[in-house]
Amino acid sequence: MIVFLLLVTAVFRPSAPAVGDLITVEFEQAVVLDPSDAYELVSQDGRTVVVRTFRPEPIEISGRMGNIVFRKLVLPVRSVLAPDDEMKPAPLKPPAEPAASRVPWIALGTAGAVAALAWVAVMLLARRKTTVAMPAPILSPAEQFRSTVHRLRRSPGQAGRWAALADATRVYVAAVEPPLGLELTTAEFLRALRATNISGQNVAAAILRQGDLEKFSPWGAAAADFDRVAQGALDLIPQPAMEEAA
Numbered sequence: 001m002i003v004f005l006l007l008v009t010a011v012f013r014p015s016a017p018a019v020g021d022l023i024t025v026e027f028e029q030a031v032v033l034d035p036s037d038a039y040e041l042v043s044q045d046g047r048t049v050v051v052r053t054f055r056p057e058p059i060e061i062s063g064r065m066g067n068i069v070f071r072k073l074v075l076p077v078r079s080v081l082a083p084d085d086e087m088k089p090a091p092l093k094p095p096a097e098p099a100a101s102r103v104p105w106i107a108l109g110t111a112g113a114v115a116a117l118a119w120v121a122v123m124l125l126a127r128r129k130t131t132v133a134m135p136a137p138i139l140s141p142a143e144q145f146r147s148t149v150h151r152l153r154r155s156p157g158q159a160g161r162w163a164a165l166a167d168a169t170r171v172y173v174a175a176v177e178p179p180l181g182l183e184l185t186t187a188e189f190l191r192a193l194r195a196t197n198i199s200g201q202n203v204a205a206a207i208l209r210q211g212d213l214e215k216f217s218p219w220g221a222a223a224a225d226f227d228r229v230a231q232g233a234l235d236l237i238p239q240p241a242m243e244e245a246a
Contacts, residue, residue: 166211200235
């Protein structure tokens with residue numbers, strides 16, 4: 001919508017503003033509006049101003065555009081009320097009561113079920129006979145090694161038997177000769193083993209090499225009589241220790 005006032009031309013939008021609408025008015029040049037009680041000056045930027053009013057009647061704006069002073073530039077403002085509105089407020093309706101929540105009942109039911117289950121568990125535990133677990137016997141390193149060797153000999157189909165026998169051999173020798181710890185490589189272990197008085201060193205060397213082949217070689221351990229070599233591994237146990245374990 002374009003309005004003219006003498007030499008002042010302005011365009012405003014929306015074309016039919018209502019009460020409370022933001023009315024944008026664009027002038028040909030930069031403009032400064034006069035303050036007024038009839039409207040609210042929302043913003044003013046160069047030749048564009050934005051005003052708003054809450055009165056359902058036309059408003060008049062005045063100001064200065066360059067050297068031109070203008071007065072009573074009329075902007076139409078329509079009411080948002082229907083024609084012949086009696087201005088009576090709509091009857092109040094009482095707020096609808098929210099539906100009763102089932103959460104408290106669910107919580108109470110769950111708590112009751114948990115308490116009942118806990119009571120049943122306590123009763124069942126009270127009726128069970130008390131059993132005393134017997135402590136497992138503590139075996140000496142020689143007995144543990146001998147037991148492992150016999151178990152491996154009885155398991156011909158077990159995968160990784162050479163590696164298991166090699167590990168058991170390393171553990172036993174490290175227990176009786178602490179300097180021969182498990183952190184040593186096979187070469188270091190066998191070199192240190194030769195400096196001890198442990199018998200059966202040749203068998204130990206064969207077992208460790210077979211174990212390394214089974215662990216690290218893509219072809220696995222070499223062909224050998226596991227049962228015979230495992231039996232020879234018992235020579236690592238001193239004779240008195242074997243008699244005590246028997």
